[in-house]
Amino acid sequence: MVATAAATLGGGRSRPRRVLRAHAGTLGSGSVPVLFLAALFVYPVARLMLFSVEGGSLKHFERALLDGLHVRVFIDTLRIASLVTLLSFLLGYPVAYFLASAPRAWATAGLLFLIVPFWTSVLIRTYAWTVVLGRNGVINRSLIGLGVIEEPIAMLNNEIGVLVGMVHVLVPYMVFPIFSVMRRIDPSLAQAAEGLGASGWQSFSRVYFPLSLPGVLAGTTLVFILSVGFFITPAILGGGRVIMIAVLIERQVHEFSNWGFAAALSAVLLAASLAAYGALSLALRDRR
Amino acid sequence: MDARPLSTPGRVALSLVGVVKQYDRVQALRGADLEVRSGELLTILGPSGSGKTTLLKCVAGFEIPEAGTVELGGRDITELAPNRRDIGMVFQNYALFPHMSVTANVGFALRVRRVPRTQIRQRVQAILALVGLEEMGDRLPRQLSGGQQQRVALARALVFNPGLLLLDEPFGALDRKLREQMQLEVRRLQQRLGITTIFVTHDQEEALVISDRIAVMDLGVIEQLGGPRDVYARPVNRFVADFIGESNLLHARVTVAGDAAVLDSGATIALPEIRKPGEEVGLLIRPERLELRPPAPGEDASFAGEVAEVVYLGNTLKYTVRLDLGSTLLVRRPFGQPPVFDVGQRVQARWSADDVHAVRW
Numbered sequence: 073m074v075a076t077a078a079a080t081l082g083g084g085r086s087r088p089r090r091v092l093r094a095h096a097g098t099l100g101s102g103s104v105p106v107l108f109l110a111a112l113f114v115y116p117v118a119r120l121m122l123f124s125v126e127g128g129s130l131k132h133f134e135r136a137l138l139d140g141l142h143v144r145v146f147i148d149t150l151r152i153a154s155l156v157t158l159l160s161f162l163l164g165y166p167v168a169y170f171l172a173s174a175p176r177a178w179a180t181a182g183l184l185f186l187i188v189p190f191w192t193s194v195l196i197r198t199y200a201w202t203v204v205l206g207r208n209g210v211i212n213r214s215l216i217g218l219g220v221i222e223e224p225i226a227m228l229n230n231e232i233g234v235l236v237g238m239v240h241v242l243v244p245y246m247v248f249p250i251f252s253v254m255r256r257i258d259p260s261l262a263q264a265a266e267g268l269g270a271s272g273w274q275s276f277s278r279v280y281f282p283l284s285l286p287g288v289l290a291g292t293t294l295v296f297i298l299s300v301g302f303f304i305t306p307a308i309l310g311g312g313r314v315i316m317i318a319v320l321i322e323r324q325v326h327e328f329s330n331w332g333f334a335a336a337l338s339a340v341l342l343a344a345s346l347a348a349y350g351a352l353s354l355a356l357r358d359r360r
Numbered sequence: 361m362d363a364r365p366l367s368t369p370g371r372v373a374l375s376l377v378g379v380v381k382q383y384d385r386v387q388a389l390r391g392a393d394l395e396v397r398s399g400e401l402l403t404i405l406g407p408s409g410s411g412k413t414t415l416l417k418c419v420a421g422f423e424i425p426e427a428g429t430v431e432l433g434g435r436d437i438t439e440l441a442p443n444r445r446d447i448g449m450v451f452q453n454y455a456l457f458p459h460m461s462v463t464a465n466v467g468f469a470l471r472v473r474r475v476p477r478t479q480i481r482q483r484v485q486a487i488l489a490l491v492g493l494e495e496m497g498d499r500l501p502r503q504l505s506g507g508q509q510q511r512v513a514l515a516r517a518l519v520f521n522p523g524l525l526l527l528d529e530p531f532g533a534l535d536r537k538l539r540e541q542m543q544l545e546v547r548r549l550q551q552r553l554g555i556t557t558i559f560v561t562h563d564q565e566e567a568l569v570i571s572d573r574i575a576v577m578d579l580g581v582i583e584q585l586g587g588p589r590d591v592y593a594r595p596v597n598r599f600v601a602d603f604i605g606e607s608n609l610l611h612a613r614v615t616v617a618g619d620a621a622v623l624d625s626g627a628t629i630a631l632p633e634i635r636k637p638g639e640e641v642g643l644l645i646r647p648e649r650l651e652l653r654p655p656a657p658g659e660d661a662s663f664a665g666e667v668a669e670v671v672y673l674g675n676t677l678k679y680t681v682r683l684d685l686g687s688t689l690l691v692r693r694p695f696g697q698p699p700v701f702d703v704g705q706r707v708q709a710r711w712s713a714d715d716v717h718a719v720r721w
Contacts, residue, residue, distance in 0.1 A: 260455040269520065270472040
């Protein structure tokens with residue numbers, strides 16, 4: 073699934089047009105998936121959006137966009153999502169580079185390490201972090217045992233925990249698209265650059281990195297969109313003290329049964345994600 | 361040429377001594393020796409797997425040989441990093457930077473050398489004019505035809521006035537017409553700039569057209585180094601004789617007198633020069649050196665036979681003649697010049713003694 077998403081994002085600008093034409097041309101055979109999507113995706117989302125304007129009033133949106141508390145949650149969400157995206161890039165780019173340039177056996181092993189966690193539930197992986205990051209967790213006890221610190225560092229129920237947990241879950245979404253783009257970069261380009269007098273760094277910064285950018289943009293988009301709407305990890309590792317927008321939405325539904333407001337928050341979240349996607353794919357198009 | 365003091369013709373520009381390179385268990389270079397003279401175009405010709413590309417990589421610095429030395433302009437560069445070698449290279453697939461315009465591609469070597477911007481612009485414009493692409497500066501590589509990409513790659517490799525130009529099978533991707541045109545163009549450009557050039561190819565025809573000298577490689581060593589006429593007319597061994605041009609190569613043994621050789625069929629052929637008595641040799645007779653006649657009584661019957669195949673090649677006719685004594689001969693005759701034979705006709709093959717060349721078997 074990730075690979076497909078990555079391929080779609082990394083595939084370049086000709087893609088949407090081709091998809092549109094395909095739909096127009098093969099209405100008969102294409103109508104089944106279209107109906108499927110309409111019934112299971114478009115309709116529920118539309119129905120939810122309708123909740124937000126129930127009674128023809130925009131009061132939920134007013135509250136979502138103007139109330140100081142909720143604006144802060146939005147800003148926090150965007151800030152955390154940006155941080156997660158940045159950290160995922162800083163960690164993921166070297167990993168992707170290694171996988172793309174390593175001998176085949178190493179690359180396969182590395183990819184396996186990235187894929188295996190996908191077979192484990194996010195919930196379990198997130199709870200595992202509470203064992204690692206807790207006051208009496210592995211990290212704190214090791215550091216105290218080594219005499220590096222005296223008091224345990226608080227890494228749970230705050231932003232550190234949320235960042236660690238989210239980056240852990242989302243890094244593969246950064247690695248795969250970058251890897252798939254890097255693998256298609258002709259290795260003789262680096263030789264050509266070097267032969268023309270470029271140092272290793274010049275060859276990387278002027279040739280390799282620009283050519284890997286489509287993958288970076290695709291990975292960034294994926295990770296950013298996923299983090300903006302992330303729920304489980306911030307809910308568990310944030311311990312109620314790090315409120316991201318998805319946590320807020322869940323509370324509105326679960327605790328207050330305020331479907332209208334929850335729908336309005338969702339609509340704003342969706343709009344923000346689409347805007348981010350739009351901006352990044354525009355940037356991607358200019359690059360090519 | 362006078363603009364380039366570097367190119368004193370005849371001086372040794374590049375020399376390789378005993379270069380050995382091993383990949384896993386395969387020895388790609390088994391002690392290759394080579395001297396390239398300043399200003400010449402030297403072709404390394406060999407089949408795939410002969411080690412010619414490895415040799416080029418050792419010169420460019422993408423491979424470091426296990427033994428031997430590489431010297432450029434008197435300086436030992438055996439282990440020098442590629443970016444310090446001052447060598448321009450055109451890759452087999454051109455390796456143009458796909459995200460850069462033609463101008464940016466060509467100017468790359470100057471930018472990484474921190475040449476001032478205005479100077480870069482001038483030099484890039486000048487070299488693009490030289491290869492006839494001054495109007496294409498803003499295009500991306502993928503918006504160019506194969507021939508144009510080739511020229512960009514050439515311009516990019518030449519713009520920083522390198523001491524040596526390497527061309528790695530650069531015409532492989534072009535169709536025949538364009539390839540022939542580019543061969544002549546590259547040759548003219550190379551002579552005009554007087555730049556020492558190593559050209560790698562597996563195409564012997566191409567090598568004959570373009571080179572000052574040809575180094576024929578096989579199995580990791582250079583078998584013969586000489587001018588095109590030399591390697592064609594006087595190959596040193598069976599491999600070279602067979603690899604360059606079409607050939608009739610007949611196994612024979614030199615007579616006691618040393619002035620003739622006896623074929624497997626028992627026929628005797630006079631040799632143009634004295635060889636060691638009893639030596640096993642291959643007798644090379646190029647197909648265009650053979651003549652066909654209707655058989656006449658009293659002639660040496662060992663070169664009589666029957667036409668087995670005739671191929672019309674536009675300017676020549678190619679005959680396959682099956683000799684009565686078993687072997688076959690390839691014969692090429694200019695089209696329109698009698699006598700002409702059909703399949704099944706009896707013929708007598710003739711040649712002059714000078715056209716026989718004996719090589720080690």
